[in-house]
Amino acid sequence: MCAQKESSAAVPYLMTFSTVDNAKEAKPSVAFYPALKKALKKRKFKLEHVCPATDSTARRVLEEYGAMFLVNKDVKPPPVCVFLSGQEVEEFQARAGFASETIADSTIELQPAAMKAYLKARDEAIKEGLDITPRGGPEAARRSYAESESLWNTRFLPALEYWTAQGRITATEADNLRALPLNAQISHVLDLEQKGIFFSKDLSKSILYSIAAPGSSQHLAMLALDVTEFQDERVRQILAEHGWFQTVLSDLPHFTYLGLKEKNLPKIGLKSVEVDGQVFWIPNVDHAEPSTPR
Numbered sequence: 001m002c003a004q005k006e007s008s009a010a011v012p013y014l015m016t017f018s019t020v021d022n023a024k025e026a027k028p029s030v031a032f033y034p035a036l037k038k039a040l041k042k043r044k045f046k047l048e049h050v051c052p053a054t055d056s057t058a059r060r061v062l063e064e065y066g067a068m069f070l071v072n073k074d075v076k077p078p079p080v081c082v083f084l085s086g087q088e089v090e091e092f093q094a095r096a097g098f099a100s101e102t103i104a105d106s107t108i109e110l111q112p113a114a115m116k117a118y119l120k121a122r123d124e125a126i127k128e129g130l131d132i133t134p135r136g137g138p139e140a141a142r143r144s145y146a147e148s149e150s151l152w153n154t155r156f157l158p159a160l161e162y163w164t165a166q167g168r169i170t171a172t173e174a175d176n177l178r179a180l181p182l183n184a185q186i187s188h189v190l191d192l193e194q195k196g197i198f199f200s201k202d203l204s205k206s207i208l209y210s211i212a213a214p215g216s217s218q219h220l221a222m223l224a225l226d227v228t229e230f231q232d233e234r235v236r237q238i239l240a241e242h243g244w245f246q247t248v249l250s251d252l253p254h255f256t257y258l259g260l261k262e263k264n265l266p267k268i269g270l271k272s273v274e275v276d277g278q279v280f281w282i283p284n285v286d287h288a289e290p291s292t293p294r
């Protein structure tokens, strides 16, 4: 992802899962889960179908990447918080539809409303002598399930090898882990991380801060764009004015199309968190609704 991402190189800091150093929360916000249920109801979706409470991995992923379910009516959120196959992703992407543009030599694809807003934002930036371009080639926007899976493996496989060599995981356990279906694999990896066996690139933190769990990336929903110029405050401002916000704390170049005005975001279940001068809009989870099986 960018935790929806291809490299952690541009992320100068990464945070532990539940606490954010150096962060402060602003305005009071509506709680995420009630707001999410309401938003899903309008689309005739039920939270239990989109993301069952008994699936702790899915709930954890939802609380990280869930802003994409609160989008305006012109875009379609995914029908599930974790896609389980390439076919599911392809069906959703075909149903939602996407527009294609070539920007700075990269052909990127986004849901049509997201693309329109991006192009408007880019025009405005260009008028001011700036630019807003995709970071890291075509994978900056729409991705396939296979791409999200291979990004996962760039972290998962080397880490598995390391921990096996360290004797923290037996060779048999490692073989079993490799052979598991992806959703079970993700769940086991997160369990191992509870014991300090981390799978991020530098092996010091959760893999979710390095790579999105396959099937859960906002890039599969075609509502995310990794932006080269993310460090420019004015660029971030222009993107926000056009409905594009940073919604994944650890992922600086990653912007999500919500298609909403910033002043309305607290009303839809997001809270703003400022980290090193950058404002992130993340799910306002108070854990009134447990993310682990009851």
Ligand SMILES: [Zn+2]
Pocket: 001, 002, 003, 004, 005, 219, 224, 225, 226, 251, 253, 254, 255
């Ligand atoms: Zn991204």
